[in-house]
Amino acid sequence: MAYAVVADINLHTNITSLDVANADxxxxxxxxxxxxxxxINIKVIRERVKSIDQTRENKINGSNTFYYTQNWRGVYLGDLDDDGDVDISDVIVYQVDSNGTETTPTISAVDDDDLKITLSSAPSSGVRLYITYNYSRVRQGTVDKRVKLATIYLTAAMCYAKINIGKAPSMAFGSSRLTRHMKSYNHYMERYHGEIEKINELGGVVSSGESNYKI
Structure with a gap:
């Protein structure tokens, strides 16, 4: 799965399978x-699980199975593995016991809106939990239209690069001449950067951001 499909690219451009194969x-x-x-995402690496508030207590007591990330207000869980979706593969939970032995508990569900992670079994009291994840100001689980549009524009730019770069701007065939629109790549890249800028202005997100938490 991805944020767009071939039909989206065809709709927003004049590219067809005769120009770039659908598989490409x-x-x-x-x-x-x-x-x-x-x-658009901020990556958080090994964030220590700890109490946030009365709703998000994040208890590690042998019976609780759900935990919230420290970043939850006004953001969404992001796509960590770049497959264009948000599911259990987009979060990594680490469990460290009193001897320092580290394991990765099985995740049974994630809620990208609440940034809530549910484990298959309750961690025992005394262990420490850490979470690695992405978050964003726009939703990727149910794909935000701005995310989709940015993906379309960037893909279009890549397609036009494949079509035009390295080829002559025009070619003569007898009395006929074929002229390529060589500025198509720049046009769609500008539109891409415009969409990304609008997304990141929602919360001051720094492109390619990465944040590390380990307490």
């Missing part, structure tokens, strides 16, 4: 999805 467009969409994520 699909591959470029996957690359664009990863780039969009790097430009």
């Amino acid at each position: 467009v699909t591959s470029l969409i996957a690359e664009a999805t990863a780039k969009v994520n790097s430009d």
Whole structure:
């Protein structure tokens, strides 16, 4: 899954399968999805699980199975593995016992809106939990239209680069002449950067941001 499909690229451009094969467009969409994520997401590495408030107590007591990330207000859980979706593969939980032995508990569910992570079994009292995840000001689980549009624009730019770069701006065939629109790449890149800027202005997100927490 990705933030866009081939039909979206065809709709927003004049690119067809005669210009770029559908399989190649699909591959470029996957690359664009990863780039969009790097430009709008903040990555948090090994954030210590601790109490946030009375609703998000994050108790480690042998019976509680759900935990919230420290970043939850006004943000969404992001796509960590760049597949264009948000699910259990987009969060890593580490459990460290009193002897320093580290394991990765199984995650049974995630809520990208509440930034809530549910484990398959309750961690024992005395262990420490850490979480690695992405978060963003716009939703990626249910794909925000701005995220989709940014992906379309970047994919379009990549397609036009494939079509035009390294080729002559015009070619003569007898009395006919074929002229390429060589500025198409720049046009769509400008539109891409415009969408990314609008997304990041929602919360002052720094492109390719990375935050480390380990207490």
